Amino acid sequence: KAGVTQTPRYLIKTRGQQVTLSCSPISGHRSVSWYQQTPGQGLQFLFEYFSETQRNKGNFPGRFSGRQFSNSRSEMNVSTLELGDSALYLCASSFGGFNNEQFFGPGTRLTVL
Amino acid sequence: GESVGLHLPTLSVQEGDNSIINCAYSNSASDYFIWYKQESGKGPQFIIDIRSNMDKRQGQRVTVLLNKTVKHLSLQIAATQPGDSAVYFCAENEWFRAGGTSYGKLTFGQGTILTVHP
Numbered sequence: 001k002a003g004v005t006q007t008p009r010y011l012i013k014t015r016g017q018q019v020t021l022s023c024s025p026i027s028g029h030r031s032v033s034w035y036q037q038t039p040g041q042g043l044q045f046l047f048e049y050f051s052e053t054q055r056n057k058g059n060f061p062g063r064f065s066g067r068q069f070s071n072s073r074s075e076m077n078v079s080t081l082e083l084g085d086s087a088l089y090l091c092a093s094s095f096g097g098f099n100n101e102q103f104f105g106p107g108t109r110l111t112v113l
Numbered sequence: 114g115e116s117v118g119l120h121l122p123t124l125s126v127q128e129g130d131n132s133i134i135n136c137a138y139s140n141s142a143s144d145y146f147i148w149y150k151q152e153s154g155k156g157p158q159f160i161i162d163i164r165s166n167m168d169k170r171q172g173q174r175v176t177v178l179l180n181k182t183v184k185h186l187s188l189q190i191a192a193t194q195p196g197d198s199a200v201y202f203c204a205e206n207e208w209f210r211a212g213g214t215s216y217g218k219l220t221f222g223q224g225t226i227l228t229v230h231p
Contacts, residue, residue, distance in 0.1 A: 004156070031216070043157075043202065043221040056209065056218050090156050096216055101147065104156030 002027065004093050004105035012111045018079040021108045023091030025072050029103070031055075031096030032074040034066060037088040037107070046089075049074055050096045078110075086112045121200065123226045132190040132229075136203035136222045141184060143205035145217065148177060148188045151224070152199045160188070160201075193229050200224045 005024045013019050025032050033056075034046040045058040049068035066076040072093075078085055088109050092102035126132050138146065144165035149157035163170045163177045163186075170177050176189040186203050202224045206217040 033219070035221075042223050045218060045220065048216075048218065050216065055211070055216055092156075101159060101162060102219060103159065104149075106154075106156050 004091060004103055006089075006091050006105040006108050008108060009106065010109045010111075012113060013081050014113050015081055015083060017081050018077065019081060019110060020075055020077045021089055021091075021110075023074045023076075023093075023105060025074070025091075025093030026103055029093035029095055030072055031094045031102075032068055032072065033092045033094075033102060034074070034076050035090040035092065036060075037090055038086075043090070046076065081112045083112050086110060121224050121226050123228065125228045125230065126193050128193065128195060128229055128231050130193055132188075132193045132197070132227060134188045134190075134201050134225045134227065136186040136188075136225075138184050138186060138203065138205040138220075138222070140205055140207055140220070141181075143207050143220075145206035145208075146177070146179060146186055147204045147206070147219070148175075148186075149202045149204060149221075150197075150199045151202065157202060190227075193227075195229045195231055198227055198229045200226050 007022045031050045033048040036044045047066050048056040052068045063079045068074045088107040090104050090107045092104045094102045147162045148160040150160050151157040161172045161175050161177050163179050174191045178187045203222040204219040208215050208217050
């Protein structure tokens with residue numbers, strides 16, 4: 001079956017702009033989690049959505065937000081971009097229950113200039 | 114965040130050697146652990162998992178050992194190959210309960226860079 005897909009794969013923005021990233025989970029998976037990966041901080045959990053509801057949230061400012069649609073596809077939005085937001089943004093999907101094995105997409109590389 | 118100022122540990126081995134990658138986890142309540150492999154330009158890929166009621170689990174060429182007493186995980190790769198070169202992450206799963214259902218949140222370790230020389 002098809003894996004997790006993320007679009008776009010690469011994005012260049014300037015400070016102050018906003019960006020929306022998209023994630024399509026594996027068919028049948030209802031949970032989508034988002035992570036930020038940087039060389040300095042590693043993999044940091046942003047938030048998790050399950051059945052269109054945010055179930056869990058990491059320690060990021062309110063500029064980072066997300067949503068999930070009825071087909072389990074998810075988007076994350078970052079407003080008022082800062083240079084420090086440059087990172088690889090990873091999406092992972094899972095069934096969301098007791099088995100929390102998460103499958104990752106290839107990520108979106110965001111560069112903020 | 115959970116990790117600050119990362120300088121990833123590195124492990125260099127010769128092709129055919131066995132590799133051991135270590136990971137310390139922080140939450141004694143975590144009861145599910147996963148090892149991921151991340152190759153350059155790709156997202157992390159699941160390798161093997163283990164639940165806290167086990168000390169050891171074996172897969173194809175990989176073995177995970179769990180020592181709950183000292184909160185330590187290790188990943189052993191047998192007969193390491195150049196294709197095994199990647200960054201390896203351990204992740205611990207912390208459970209939450211709400212609305213009658215349980216769900217987990219993964220916290221990742223800093224990662225270890227494995228380089229395999231032919």
